[in-house]
Amino acid sequence: MNYSTVIQFYFLAVDQLSVKKMKGKIKGNNSRKVADKEPVIIDPLVFRRVKRERLSERISKVIEEMIISGVFEIGSRLPSEQVLAEQFGVSRNPVREALKILQERGLIEIRNGSGAYVSQPDSCLTSEALGRYLRLSGINSSIKALYEVRRTLEGTIAKLAAERANSEDLVNLAACLTRMQQHAGSIEKWTEADLDFHLAVAGATHNPFFTILLKPLVEQLRTVIAEGYLVPGAIDTGLEAHTRLYNCIKNRDSNGAYEIIMTHLQDSEARVRTYKERRRDKRRSSEGQLS
Structure with a gap:
């Protein structure tokens, strides 16, 4: 198959998308009117940002869009580097x-001596990306914030699991309990089995987004x-x-599960705080004895 025309179409589409984004920025905070009939003055930083986008990034966007739209199907081999070039x-x-x-990004797999192939979607990549964001942003240091989200998320998960769990889900949950x-x-x-239990409950909702967010x-x-x-x-x-x-x-008791x-x-968060307070008090006591 000759992808030349298709690639040119998507390459143009990416450029047009950049133009639309530019227009949005021109209408926004990066522009101002001197008078009603005078031209718009554009912040030169807008142009610098567009110019800084590397050619490889533009090409990756085109190929990504072709994968998402089905031009390159899952499992198919992409054209060679030479052909794409x-x-x-x-x-x-x-x-x-x-x-x-x-x-x-997990969209393709490069096999040495064979080429690049479109990968199967993998929800783990999304979870890992969110995990990296939590670590880099420093949010993971806020126990209160993380437990607040867990209560909001896992309350719904528990109710839905009670409504939707099948026999296989119950076997998985029972296995986690046995390990605990x-x-x-x-x-x-113990902690490994505990966390696996919570993820198994999320899996019992049969909504993959809960697992992606909870993990x-x-x-x-x-x-x-x-x-x-x-x-x-x-x-x-x-x-x-x-x-x-x-x-x-x-027993399909969704309210009880919630x-x-x-x-x-709530008890888990309280235990964590209790342990940290005791450890802090112990450290202060040791420092006092040394002084």
């Missing part, structure tokens, strides 16, 4: 860089959740809460 009218270097960008019972003496393994949140809290279970009696309390939640889901998860998350 000829059809874009550029050297192979920007094409190679564009393919690397697409691979980083087996690893009560290991905080690391990076619990990953950011992995360490503090483990610390919270160091509080005496926390593991027994946690196991009881998870068992009750499982029974509510099994109440249990909300109470459990």
